[in-house]
Amino acid sequence: MTTDLTRLVETTRPRFRTATEFVEATLRAAILDGVLAAGAPLRQEELAAAFGVSRMPVREALRQLEATALVEFHPHRGAVVAEISAEDAADISAIRAAIEPQALRLSLPHLEKADFDRAAELIAEMDAEKDFGRMGELNRRLHMTLYARAGRPRLLTLVEQHLAAADRYLRFQFTALGYHPQSQDEHYALLGACRAGELEQACQLLTEHVLYAETRLTAFLRERETTAQD
Amino acid sequence: MTTDLTRLVETTRPRFRTATEFVEATLRAAILDGVLAAGAPLRQEELAAAFGVSRMPVREALRQLEATALVEFHPHRGAVVAEISAEDAADISAIRAAIEPQALRLSLPHLEKADFDRAAELIAEMDAEKDFGRMGELNRRLHMTLYARAGRPRLLTLVEQHLAAADRYLRFQFTALGYHPQSQDEHYALLGACRAGELEQACQLLTEHVLYAETRLTAFLRERETTAQD
């Protein structure tokens, strides 16, 4: 683990103004990308060494990640990467199903042709992409492109966080089952409705898109959880 | 400010296992209750003295509050209590309007008579309550009572956070204009629909309830912002 992190460290370090910012962003990416597995203990000393800083920025970063449920603190026992479960996946999906249509509703009236074209590009890129990590990134950017003009920073931050959280789960599913192609059909349909300015239909499609993803994902996770008990 | 905090400190200290938890919870309450005004600088040394701890638990607490947008960090310049604005109020309302109906949708089928009775009690208490601080607390508990059986911890945490954030704004409005009685009518109607098991109607009423509150609030805030420029 240490070496995996060290590589990221040198490349991204100079972009941040404080060590805490740097550690926080890098740790978040590492957790979301699956570099740090669920349940893995996050020893402060170890991380500090990997990042080339002292324990303090690590502690502050961990605190911030705790607030977004990416790590769990156990007093005097340290922090661990948040576990994943079918229950939690359903939880995240319920949130996405609530806030993403809201974001789209507020954004769609202000979207312009350039935005739709950008979205179409991203979908096309996803068709060609093989790497699951890049795939998740593209998926997030596609969704965020459609919501970007909502003009509601808090809402968009929430959406981004939960897209990323969902992505953490999807990576799991993809590596086991491969990418689910139906999802791309849904993207095309969604973009079509958006381009046509069909607000209600677009929201409907989006809700179903999130719901389908949840159904596929939780089915996979539940099976995985039951077979794991053998 | 120091003295206001000191009073809270003694009464709540023993309930927490770590100083950071204690500082975080107390600071959050102080900000939401308006004890610490919007824009107020949060000097680490000052807070540390008020809480009777060193600067470190204060720093960790501030980091956690930053992640929930209650405080803003400016590198090397310190933290301030998040500002309030009509824009931000609308942002929070948009989030509430999205997630609260979702929570109700998931919870309502599992609510029992005892839950409805508890909610009715809370509404009645609100009719009698004069203090705006207690009023907000009761309002939050009422809403959460209706959502409690959703069985989605993340979603409920989000709802609770944004109810609290909205409450911070409502306190502003109430102290200037007094409590808006229409809100209570909406509560009674909502509870009625819930009791009758009318899921769709209840969600509709709830959405409108949040929306009305937003309309009243932003109108008040916008007026306040324009008159403040004289």
Place this chain on the structure above:
DNA sequence: CCTTGTTAGATTGGATCCAATATCCGCGCA
């Protein structure tokens, strides 16, 4: 008189050090 450079003070960011608590292993005893 206004602008700009410089410097002193205040305040945060980060590192190190000490104390408190949990875990783990071995020993004694039933």
Place this chain on the structure above:
DNA sequence: TGCGCGGATATTGGATCCAATCTAACAAGG
């Protein structure tokens, strides 16, 4: 042989100390 107790060790929580940087005041020059 199994269970409980106690100390050693590792790790976190908290305090203190030092360095980096921002703010503000003041002086010099245009």
